[in-house]
Amino acid sequence: MANSTKMVLLSLRRVLFLFGASGFKMIRRKFERVLIISFLLIIVIFTIKTNIGYIHKTYGKQHFYTQTVLISQSVTEILVHKVDCRRIIEGDELEIAYALDVLQNGDYNCSSNDDVRNNAQNCELFLKNFNYNRFTISKEEIDFPIAFSLLVHKDAVQIEILLRAIYRPHNVYCIHIDRKSNSSLHDAITAVTKCLPNVFIASKLEDVIYASYSRLQADINCMHDLFNYTDVKWKYVINLPAQEYPLKTNLEMVKILKLFNGTNSIESVYDTTTHYRVNKTYKVNPKSLKVESTKQRKPPPPHNMTVGKGSAYGAFSRRFVEFSLNDERAQDLLKWTEDTYSPDETFWATLAINKHLGTPGIQYNALGFPDRRLWITTSTTWQSPGPGVNCHGRYVRDICVFGLGDLQKLVSEKEFFANKFYHDYQPYALKCMEEWIFNRSATSNNLSTDLFYYRRALNFT
Structure with missing residues (x-):
C-alpha cells in the first residue's frame, strides 16, 4: 500500500510539473495533503474494523448481544445540557x-x-x-x-x-x-x-x-x-x-x-472504641425493626481470633471469597457474628486482621x-x-x-x-x-x- 501511494504522489507531481506555473504549487500541496489524509483514514478504518471484528467474535463465543463500539475516540459527548x-x-x-x-x-x-x-x-x-x-x-x-x-x-x-x-x-x-x-x-x-x-x-x-x-x-x-x-x-x-x-x-x-x-x-483495623458491638449480644426488635442490645455478655470469637473493624465494602479476590465461603474457621466466625452489632463491618475485617488464619490475599x-x-x-x-x-x-x-x-x-x-x-x-x-x-x-x-x-x-x- 505504501509503494502504491508513493507512485500516485510521483505521478501527480509529474502532471503538476508539466503545468509549470507557480500558481499550481498551492494546488499541488493541497492534492498531496488530501492523498496523505485519505491514506491515513484507510489505515484507521482498517484498524477499527479489525478491533470490532475481534470484539464481536469474542462476545459471540460468550453468547452476549452484539456490542456497539464508539468509533470516535476523541469527541466527548454532552449528556447534561442545562449546565456545563x-x-x-x-x-x-x-x-x-x-x-x-x-x-x-x-x-x-x-x-x-x-x-x-x-x-x-x-x-x-x-x-x-x-x-x-x-x-x-x-x-x-x-x-x-x-x-x-x-x-x-x-x-x-x-x-x-x-x-x-x-x-x-x-x-x-x-x-x-x-x-x-x-x-x-x-x-x-x-x-x-x-x-x-x-x-x-x-x-x-x-x-x-x-x-x-x-x-x-x-x-x-x-x-x-x-x-x-x-x-x-x-x-x-x-x-x-x-x-x-x-x-x-x-x-x-x-x-x-x-x-x-x-x-x-x-x-x-483494631479499634477498642467499637468493642461494644461484639462484647454483648444484639437482636432485632420486631416492633421497631432496630438492632438493640440484650445486655447479655457475648463469648469471645472462635479460634482465638482478634475482632477487626472495617468497611462492609471491599474488593475481594476469588481465593478470598472461596476461603470466606468454605473455610470451617471462617464459617464459625460468620455464625458467631449473627448476634453482634453491624457484623458486615466485622466479618471481612476479622478474617483479614488474624494473620494466623492464613487468609489469602492479605x-x-x-x-x-x-x-x-x-x-x-x-x-x-x-x-x-x-x-x-x-x-x-x-x-x-x-x-x-x-x-x-x-x-x-x-x-x-x-x-x-x-x-x-x-x-x-x-x-x-x-x-x-x-x-x-x-x-x-x-x-x-x-x-x-x-x-x-x-x-x-x-x-x-
Whole structure:
C-alpha cells in the first residue's frame, strides 16, 4: 500500500510539473495533503474494523448481544445540557451557583421505579437509550472479568444509574433486593435483568435491617451465587450499595486489580472504641425493626481470633471469597457474628486482621496489621468537627451525600467508588458524574492509568 501511494504522489507531481506555473504549487500541496489524509483514514478504518471484528467474535463465543463500539475516540459527548458539567467538575463556582439556582427555580422531575420498569419493557430501546452499549472494551478487560454484588432496598432509579456506569457484557452482576421492599422495586429490577443476560437477582433474598446480620447475609448470598456462576470466571468481587458511583472506568479498575494480583482491598483495623458491638449480644426488635442490645455478655470469637473493624465494602479476590465461603474457621466466625452489632463491618475485617488464619490475599504492614494503604475501594467523607468544609452536600448518618461542590475533589481520588450520591438530591451532581465517567469509558483505551500510587502502596515496607 505504501509503494502504491508513493507512485500516485510521483505521478501527480509529474502532471503538476508539466503545468509549470507557480500558481499550481498551492494546488499541488493541497492534492498531496488530501492523498496523505485519505491514506491515513484507510489505515484507521482498517484498524477499527479489525478491533470490532475481534470484539464481536469474542462476545459471540460468550453468547452476549452484539456490542456497539464508539468509533470516535476523541469527541466527548454532552449528556447534561442545562449546565456545563466540565466547568462544574473543574470547580467553577459561578457555574456551580448557576446549577444550584436552576435546580431551585426549575421544575426537575425525578424518575420512579415504574419509569425504570416501563423503560425496560423494550430491551432494544432500553439498551440504546441508556447507553448500555456505548463504550470501548479492550482485550485486557475481557481477559480480566469482575463480579459485582449490588444491594438495593428502595430505589430502582439509583441502582440502574450505578449499573449503567459499571456494566460490561463480559462481567457478571448479582443484585440483592430487600425482600420486604415494595413490589414496584422488585418488578423494575426484574425487568432490567431480563435485558441483560449477565445480570441476575440473588437466588435467596433477605429482609435487610440496618446493622443486623441480614445485611451481611445478603452479600454472602450474592457471593455464593457469583462463585457458582459458571459462565464467567471472574477475578474479583466488588460489593456495592446502590448509592455508590464509580470514580474509575472498568479498564482502570482492571489495570489496578491486575497490579494487586490477588491482594484484597479490605479495610481492617483494631479499634477498642467499637468493642461494644461484639462484647454483648444484639437482636432485632420486631416492633421497631432496630438492632438493640440484650445486655447479655457475648463469648469471645472462635479460634482465638482478634475482632477487626472495617468497611462492609471491599474488593475481594476469588481465593478470598472461596476461603470466606468454605473455610470451617471462617464459617464459625460468620455464625458467631449473627448476634453482634453491624457484623458486615466485622466479618471481612476479622478474617483479614488474624494473620494466623492464613487468609489469602492479605498484605500486612510492619506491625502485623492489614496494610491500610491498600484500602482503595470506597471514598467516603465522614462528618468531623473543626474548620473547613468537608461536604458541599449534606450529611446522612454522618456520611456526606455529595453535592456539586464535591465533584472536583472526587474525580482526583484514588478509590474506585464514591459513597454516596442521591439521584434526587442536587441531581446534577450525579448527572455530571455520569457524563464524566461516560466520556472516560468511551475513550479509556486512549487514556493512561497512573499506577504509581498503587505500586507504591503494594511495595511499601
